[in-house]
Amino acid sequence: MQKKTKSILSYIFWTAVAAVLVYFCLRNIDWAQFVQALEVCKWEYVIAAMVLGLISLFLRGLRWRMLLTPIDPATSILTCFNAYNICSVTNIVLPRAGEVIRLAYIVKHSSRDEEGKRVLTADKVFGTVVIERAWDIVFVTVLATLFTVFNWSAFGSFFSELVGAMGSRKGLLWLVVALLLFIPVFVALSKRLQHKGGLWAKTWGVLEGIGKGLGTFRHMKNGWLFILITAVIWVLYWVISLCILWALSDIDAFASITLTEALFLSIVGSMSSLVPVPGGFGAYHGLVGGALKSLWNIPMSTGMVYATLNHESQIIVQAVAGLVSYIHESFFRKK
Numbered sequence: 001m002q003k004k005t006k007s008i009l010s011y012i013f014w015t016a017v018a019a020v021l022v023y024f025c026l027r028n029i030d031w032a033q034f035v036q037a038l039e040v041c042k043w044e045y046v047i048a049a050m051v052l053g054l055i056s057l058f059l060r061g062l063r064w065r066m067l068l069t070p071i072d073p074a075t076s077i078l079t080c081f082n083a084y085n086i087c088s089v090t091n092i093v094l095p096r097a098g099e100v101i102r103l104a105y106i107v108k109h110s111s112r113d114e115e116g117k118r119v120l121t122a123d124k125v126f127g128t129v130v131i132e133r134a135w136d137i138v139f140v141t142v143l144a145t146l147f148t149v150f151n152w153s154a155f156g157s158f159f160s161e162l163v164g165a166m167g168s169r170k171g172l173l174w175l176v177v178a179l180l181l182f183i184p185v186f187v188a189l190s191k192r193l194q195h196k197g198g199l200w201a202k203t204w205g206v207l208e209g210i211g212k213g214l215g216t217f218r219h220m221k222n223g224w225l226f227i228l229i230t231a232v233i234w235v236l237y238w239v240i241s242l243c244i245l246w247a248l249s250d251i252d253a254f255a256s257i258t259l260t261e262a263l264f265l266s267i268v269g270s271m272s273s274l275v276p277v278p279g280g281f282g283a284y285h286g287l288v289g290g291a292l293k294s295l296w297n298i299p300m301s302t303g304m305v306y307a308t309l310n311h312e313s314q315i316i317v318q319a320v321a322g323l324v325s326y327i328h329e330s331f332f333r334k335k
Contacts, residue, residue, distance in 0.1 A: 037251055037305040045247035046313050049240045053317040056236045060084050063229045066222070067128035072119040074111040082325035083109075089322025092315060099129060105329075139230055144267050234266075241266040244310045253298045254306065265291060269310065284311045 061081035068075045083105045090098035103125045110120035194204035241262045248254040257265075268291045272284035285307040292303035 037248065037302055040248075040250040041305075041309070042247045042249070045243045046309055049243035049247075049310070050313050050317045052236050052240050052243065053314045054321060056233050056240075057081070057084055057088065057318070057321055059229055059233050059236070063226060063233070064128065064132055066226055066229075067131055068106065068120065068125070070221070071124055071128075072110050075106070075109075075120070079106065079109045082329055085318070085321040085325035086329070088318040089326075092318060103129065135226075135230060139234065140267070140270055143234065144271075147264065147267060237266045237270070238263050240314070241269070241310065244306055244313075247309065248306060251302065251305075253296065253302050257296070261295075265306075 058081055061084040062077060064084065065075055065077055065080040068080065083102045086105060087098035087102035090101045103122060106125055107118055107120050107122055110118045113119055190204040194201045242259065245254050245257055245262055265288060268287050269284055272287050285304060288307040288310070289300050289303040292298040292306065293300055
């Protein structure tokens with residue numbers, strides 16, 4: 001009962017945070033300018049972005065299946081795809097709850113052994129989720145770090161404003177050195193104090209899971225394909241950003257944004273997932289709108305058009321795909 005109450009309070013808190021973020025993003029919007037930008041939008045590119053978003057969901061299901069088939073070879077692509085869709089639509093309303101739904105769904109649809117027990121169990125499936133998330137974290141972290149370091153002169157001002165007055169490449173260098181020194185110390189401290197339980201035990205559990213997840217790649221069959229699919233997924237996110245920019249190409253502010261800058265916007269957008277607000281509302285709009293304002297001096301009214309089209313188009317894809325998967329599971333699959 002206490003755990004349920006805590007979950008409800010957490011949901012109420014983060015929903016309130018999302019509402020506050022949305023308010024601050026929209027409070028100074030010139031709605032006439034916003035509507036004018038929508039009127040010149042090329043909607044065929046928005047539809048193309050939505051199709052690419054659906055493909056990325058399919059690829060995520062396919063990639064996850066690669067981790068599950070060594071345990072249960074009978075796991076189908078459709079099962080993984082449905083699980084991912086239902087997970088995504090759940091996360092729109094209840095952040096992080098979708099992972100629990102995904103885990104339960106895949107266990108329910110796993111095959112049975114000779115004793116009639118499910119081949120996939122919660123702990124085994126959880127391990128694959130940790131592996132998957134670990135590689136996502138590593139991939140986007142490496143991509144963001146390399147991109148920022150080698151393009152600091154172009155994009156450093158945004159991160160300077162975001163994390164404080166670092167001011168220069170020297171400030172970033174000191175931050176990187178501090179992180180490189182802190183991370184191994186923190187890992188060693190977590191391992192040493194895990195026996196005390198509480199936060200230390202949970203922290204070490206996460207770190208150990210990430211480590212095992214990365215380590216299992218050495219034993220994975222066709223590991224190169226796993227990395228290739230991961231890269232393709234992030235390329236799709238990049239092209240989705242490009243599609244939204246092309247949809248707004250008749251607006252002078254967006255016409256000059258390059259391929260590299262579109263990649264930067266997709267990286268910034270992915271950072272919003274660190275804030276566990278329902279559906280990323282407010283967090284995504286604030287970060288992306290802030291980046292457009294900081295780097296290209298695009299007014300928030302115009303920047304919000306890009307952020308809204310990009311975010312809400314993908315939310316619609318996830319909602320529709322999740323609904324279709326749920327209907328398939330609830331009616332057709334049972335029959």
